[in-house]
Amino acid sequence: MAKILIGFMGSGKSTIARILDPDFIDMDARIVEKLGMSIADFFEQHGEAAFREIEAKTLQELLAEDHVISAGGGVVVTETNRKILSNNPETIYLKADFETLYQRIAEDKVNVRPLFVNNSKADFKAIFDKRQDWYEEAASQIIDVAGKTPEQIVEEIR
DSSP states (O other): OOEEEEOSTTSOHHHHHHHHOTTOEEHHHHHHHHHTSOHHHHHHHHOHHHHHHHHHHHHHHHTTSSSEEEOOTTGGGSHHHHHHHHHSTTEEEEEOOHHHHHHHHHHOSSSOOHHHHTSOHHHHHHHHHHHHHHHHHHOSEEEEOTTOOHHHHHHHHO
């Protein structure tokens, strides 16, 4: 059974997934592999609706995997994906407050996030606020990650 980590960007999904399962699956990387292009390029050429269809299909396929899956931050945007996630007994929401996430993302020089770079702080907060209820709706477990080490978070999950 898949253990799926969800949460806003900067919440530590990939870091925690890697500790839980060195062979974890990065859902966005799997989608990029399928598309043969970056998600940003696909969005630009085909639109968000087409991307969300592929995302839902990929999510459904990954449920059969016996791995930890790090989902993209926007996976909860569609009702279809929220239903898929809420039906999975191990969908874990890594939750943190906006300021904690904003600081983590701003300090991360390795991962450039277009949603962060292309929006004002207020617009970025609006995106964050809009998604909070969706993450909670989709999750079977919620873990507050602010102020915790990755090891403490992993211990809570286990």
